[in-house]
Structures are given as structure tokens and as C-alpha cells.
Amino acid sequence: ERFDITHSAVAIPERSVSNDELATIMDTSDEWIYSRTGIHRRHVVTDENTSDLAIEVAQKLLASSGLKANDLDFIIVATMSPDSLSPNTASIVQGAIGANNAFAYDISAACSGMAFAISTASALLATRYQQGLVIGAEVLSKLVDWQDRSTAVLFGDGAAGVLMRRTDKGQGLLGEDLVSLGDKGAFLTAGTLANTNAFTNAEAVADPFFKMDGREVYNFASREVPISMQRALKRAELSADEIDVYIMHQANSRIIKAIAKRFEQPIEKFPMNMVEYGNTSAASIGILLHELRTSGQVQSGQKIALVGFGGGLTIGTLIIQL
Numbered sequence: 001e002r003f004d005i006t007h008s009a010v011a012i013p014e015r016s017v018s019n020d021e022l023a024t025i026m027d028t029s030d031e032w033i034y035s036r037t038g039i040h041r042r043h044v045v046t047d048e049n050t051s052d053l054a055i056e057v058a059q060k061l062l063a064s065s066g067l068k069a070n071d072l073d074f075i076i077v078a079t080m081s082p083d084s085l086s087p088n089t090a091s092i093v094q095g096a097i098g099a100n101n102a103f104a105y106d107i108s109a110a111c112s113g114m115a116f117a118i119s120t121a122s123a124l125l126a127t128r129y130q131q132g133l134v135i136g137a138e139v140l141s142k143l144v145d146w147q148d149r150s151t152a153v154l155f156g157d158g159a160a161g162v163l164m165r166r167t168d169k170g171q172g173l174l175g176e177d178l179v180s181l182g183d184k185g186a187f188l189t190a191g192t193l194a195n196t197n198a199f200t201n202a203e204a205v206a207d208p209f210f211k212m213d214g215r216e217v218y219n220f221a222s223r224e225v226p227i228s229m230q231r232a233l234k235r236a237e238l239s240a241d242e243i244d245v246y247i248m249h250q251a252n253s254r255i256i257k258a259i260a261k262r263f264e265q266p267i268e269k270f271p272m273n274m275v276e277y278g279n280t281s282a283a284s285i286g287i288l289l290h291e292l293r294t295s296g297q298v299q300s301g302q303k304i305a306l307v308g309f310g311g312g313l314t315i316g317t318l319i320i321q322l
């Protein structure tokens, strides 16, 4: 498919929470968290919801590109922490910015959400649409059990997005590999709703907060993510050496170091910023991409890999020609 990514933007909540501050409300330490995850702090909303972060990203993308809201054909929001099931968060964004010609829907694939959404938008742009916004937005702090130190220290809030436009100048998707391993889904759950209809015999159990089997998810990631990346590289007919930058889901620095080693690539090709944001699920790839575009480490003409992995369990690997 042919599309370009010419603009990106982020929305990061003002309030940052350091590991040391967390240590004052739960039994943990900066040393434990940083040594095992690479995280020193995360940002947490005070009174914004997921749609507020997504709206901020959308407004910034319109401002920087000079596009009008009515120029947009679609808005996709990748999120596992929507404001509500209805209205979907993308539609809230559509209404707020007045994108009167855009259809809008959410994609729920946890930490692979942004990769799945860019793949979906790429397919839309290969048919009859011209341009749209793809936004990863999360308020994971509403899904965290702040008494569960094994998950509360990992997650953060934030949003990021890109403007994607059809082009015939050769940029776009060179290869992709999208995976679901639903039989391992129970290893990472959040937001389970209860069925309380008058006819059910089942025990109506809501389970709103994150639950993660860290070892199982960690092992799944270190084993399956490289396989997905290999498949995407093969389809793109590229070697790992030919990828300029690997933009990995920022869940855990040890995982990323292990994957860089597996591909015998210099760690400089695997930039990381979880130190500042923690794990922001569908927002993590977009926040990193924006920071790298802003710093110039990522620029047009390069070949990049975007790799999301997590809840589902899912993996999304995209090889993109910028």
C-alpha cells in the first residue's frame, strides 16, 4: 500500500509520578522498578479522559499539517482504555474537532493496537480514501489496581498519533505480520465486564483491573516477537541490517535489549523512552515515533519497523518506507 506519514503529535498528561513517589504508597522501590523494567517515572491524568488526550493529538495534527477537519476521511483510535464502549472514543474525537466527512472507530488490540490501526488505515488508503488520523490513546491509570505493585509500577497514560495520506511516491507498507495468540489471552487481562442480565445463572463477576502473569507475557514476547519480525522482514524482502530504526512497544527494556541482540543489531537502532513514560500500551509506539521524528533520528527516506506486542495476546510488526 502507498501512504506517507508526514506529521505526528503527542498528548502527555502534566502530572508525572516517579518510582520514589510510588514507593510512598506501595511496597516497591526505584531500584527494583528501574533495574527490571527501565522505568523511572510515568505520567498520569488528573482530570483528562482518553478522548481528551486523543482530541489534543488530533488538534495538533491539524495545526501542524494545515489540514482542515473536514478534509479528513477517517479517524481511528487504538485504545484498550476508551472513555466508553459507546460512543467510541474516535467518534468523540470526530465530534469534538468537527471532522464532518470522517467516519470514526476504535481498534482494541492492547499494546499492538497502534500497529494494527496503521495496517488498517493503510488498507483504507489503498481503496478509496485519501487521508486520515491514526491515534493511540490510553488512560491505563483507570485500569490499574493501585494496590497491586506487580502491575501498578508498569503502566502510564498518554497519547500519540500520525496523519496518514495516500501517495504514489513509493512510501508505505513494505511488509507486515499481525498475530493473535488468543489461547494465551488470560495472561494479561483488564476491564472484564460482568453479565447481570435477569436470565443468567452464571456468577456475574466484573474484573476491572489489570492482571498479568508477568513471566508468561515476558516469555511470550521474547519468543514470539522475533519470529513475527522475521516474517515481516521476509515479506518485505529486507534483512534486519536494512532497517534504520526499530520502534518497539516500550513495555520493558530487558525485552528490547534481548531482541536487539537476537537480531545482532546495535542497541542504538532500538531507541527507548519507557524511562519517562512507562508502558502506555497503544500510545507507546506513537510517542516514541514522534520523539524520534522531532529529534531527527527518524526521517523521510528511511526504512523503519514498528513492533507492538501485548494483550490478546497479540503482536503487530510493520515494515514501513518513510
Ligand SMILES: O=C(O)C1CCN(c2ccc(-c3cc(CO)ccc3Cl)cn2)CC1
Pocket (backbone or CB within 6 Å): 036, 037, 111, 154, 188, 214, 215, 217, 218, 221, 251, 252, 255, 279, 281, 309, 310, 311
Ligand atoms: O523482572 C520482573 O520481576 C518483572 C517480570 C515481568 N515484567 C514484565 C512482564 C511483561 C511485560 C509486558 C507487558 C505488556 C503489556 O503492555 C506487553 C509486553 C510485555 Cl513484555 C512487562 N513487564 C516486569 C518485570
